Amino acid sequence: MKQTAGLILGLLVLLLAQPVRAAAVHATDGPFAHWAAVVVAGDWHAHSGGPTEAFDNARRDVSRALADLGFSPGAIRQYSVRPRRYPAVKPGKTDLRRIHAGLRDLAVRNPAGCLFYVSSHGAPEGVQVDDGLLPPHLLAAMIDDACPARPSIVVVSACFSGVFVRPLRKDDRMIxxxxxxxxxxxxCSEDDKYPYFDDCFLSSAPTARDFAALGRAVQACVARRERDTGAEPASEPQLWIGPSLRPLLPLYAFPPRPAPPGVH
Known part of the structure; x- marks a missing residue:
């Protein structure tokens, strides 16, 4: 028991000391500086069938937000169903094989952890990725293959996305x-800038201390937004944090950021 307690204390000391040592070397280093991140826009249609920029707006601005939270811009890869529409960003094509290969490539060069974020339509069978569905068991296999033996954070912004929680559960994972x-x-109408959930992620990120606090803030924000707009039944965003990752997430603290000028 004493040996185990000593090991845990030693790991905590190392995690706490790591950002301090890194800061002396490079001001932008931090707990997420060597994480791989993939952000995917899975569709470009509104629920009406017409075009919408909501998912690609989320893809673009979530990627920027992750950089503000301490992820290296070079370790964030974006994917869009219509990549040629965004030449300034040059996202990859939303394709399961390309996304899997991209995450695996980033994870080799950034071995500290992985984040996967997708914004799209959803169904009880999974999340829409271009013309197909990405089912929970396949996403779990992709992340397990690309990011073994390291902490991971998975964010699924879609209808029915709670179906991903149980298949993706791991001790060192947040969903x-x-x-x-x-x-x-x-x-996700033609006129929405972002889906409600992505809007809440973006507006909550600047004041959150870490991903656990961000997840709770997003849940509260979505509930408020749905009450204010009369959207029902309530979507009830789900947050699950593995037992091994839960006590460590406060150590993966976000860097100080300027106060946001306002919410979206």
Whole structure:
């Protein structure tokens, strides 16, 4: 028991000391400086069938937000169904094989952890990725293959995305979804800038201390937004944090950021 307690204390000391040592070398280093991140826009259609920029707006601005939270811009890879529409960013094509290969390539060069974020439509069978569905068991296999033996954070912004929680559970993983497994989410019309969930992620990130606090803030924000707009039944975003990762997440603290000028 004493040996185990000593080992845990030693790991905590190392984690706490790591950002301090890194800061002396490079001001932008931090707990997420060597994490791989993939951000995917899975569709470009509104629920009406017409075009919408909501998912690509989320893809673009979540990537920027991750950089503000301490992820290296060079370790964030974006994917869009219509990549040629965004020449300034040059996202990859939303394709499961390319996304898997991209995450695996980034993870080799950034071995500290992995983040996967997708914004799209969803169904009880999975999340839409271009013309197909990405089912929970396949996403779990992709992340397990690309990011073994390291902490990971998975964010699924889609209707019915709670179906991803149980298949993706691991001791060192956090999962945040836009809805329960039997509920829709909101905000993917032709006129929406972002889906409600992505809007709340972006507006909550600047004041959150870490990903656990960010997940709780997003849940509260979505609930408020749905009450204010009369969207029902409530989507009830889901947050699950593995037992090994839970006590360590406060040590993966976000760097200080300027106060946001306002919410979206």
């Amino acid at each position: 945040l979804t836009a809805a329960r497994s039997d509920r829709t989410s909101f905000g």
